[in-house]
Amino acid sequence: MVGNRPARLEQWERLRSGAGRIGDQRHRELMQEIMRGLADAVNVPGGYWIAGSDPRAGQHAVVGDWPLDELADILIATDGVSVAVDKYEVLTWTQIAGLCRTEGPEAVLNLVEEADASDPFGRRWPWAKPSDDKALVHLQVTA
Incomplete structure (x- = not known):
């Protein structure tokens, strides 16, 4: 590890x-x-x-599948975005999906950028570099 x-x-x-x-x-x-x-x-x-x-x-x-009727959103994110959930803990995946629905993926990217900028020396969230490239795709599933 x-x-x-x-x-x-x-x-x-x-x-x-x-x-x-x-x-x-x-x-x-x-x-x-x-x-x-x-x-x-x-x-x-x-x-x-x-x-x-x-x-x-x-x-x-790693792949998986879910019944379509159980899905509302599909999120595809690079580690530069997922860090907001699994390292910074400033957002949840549910919150990210909600922001994507109401304000678009750019709103999420902006929040992650703000979190990155709030810790430029890596004291709160030790990191190899002050920020990472970010990509986020949001697909809203409709019946």
């Missing part, structure tokens, strides 16, 4: 404590160490798959 590796733990502790910041010399050194450590886990069986590095990663996607 990536989060339990010593370099990642040091990086997060430095950011949380205020002893370091995203982009400082030690942060860059730790990122290089982390990336070297990930090389054996990316796009290999038993690891995790990143399509940006290798489009064949899509062949390893």
